[in-house]
Amino acid sequence: MSGLVDVLAVTAAAVLVIVRQFRASRIDTDRRWWVLPVVLGIVALREPGVIDAHHHTAAVLLLAAELLIGLVTGAGWAWTTRVWVESDGGVWGRGSRASVAVWTAGIVLRAGLYGVGAALGVRQDSSALLLALAATLLVRSAVLAWRVQAARPAGAPGPAYRGRLSRPARKEPA
Known part of the structure; x- marks a missing residue:
């Protein structure tokens, strides 16, 4: 993909994630929550240019810093998300104002890293982002x-069903 398309795709994904965090949504820990991040990681690693070959050491250090900022942002985002349990046992969550501060700090730090990389002459690809x-x-x-497991009291009812609901059976004519 071209650089502009990569930047637009990453920006669109980030905006979607950020906007969705401020709507209350059910947190489902039974699904495979790790699939989307793993797929994004594989897509990023398939792109040539994660590491600038001409500035190998600086590029690796910038990537490590970028990943560290990503890990800290993810942890901060999770800890600032308001989590509650409904009467049916379902767990819900919504981002808080502190979540906005975490995202803002992460974006500012990433912009600073980009500036450092540009000053050092390191070619930076969107795959690192x-x-x-x-x-x-x-x-x-x-x-x-982990927080959902801790929030749900022992013996509390979970969702009334697991997985997809089947279609209701048809009524037979009388």
Whole structure:
């Protein structure tokens, strides 16, 4: 993909994730919460250019810092998400104002890293940003799954069903 398309795709994914965090949504720990971050990570690693070959050491350090910022942002996001249990046992969550502060700090730090890389002459590809987004989502999902398990009291009812609902049976004519 071209650089502009990559940046637009990463930006669209980030905006979607950020906007969705401020709507109350049911947190389902029974699904495979790790699949999307792993797929994003694989897509990012398939792109050539994660590491600038001409500035190998600086590029690796910048990538490590980017991943560290992603991990911290994901953990901060998960810990600032309000989590509650409904009467039916379902667990819900919604981002808070502190979540906005976590995201803002993460974006500012990433912009600073980009500036450092540009000053050093390191070619930076959007795949590093995508990899950091994958790390952010993975840590956030893992911490939320752990918090959901801790929030649900022992013996509390879980959802009344697991998996997909089947179609209702047809009534036979009388």
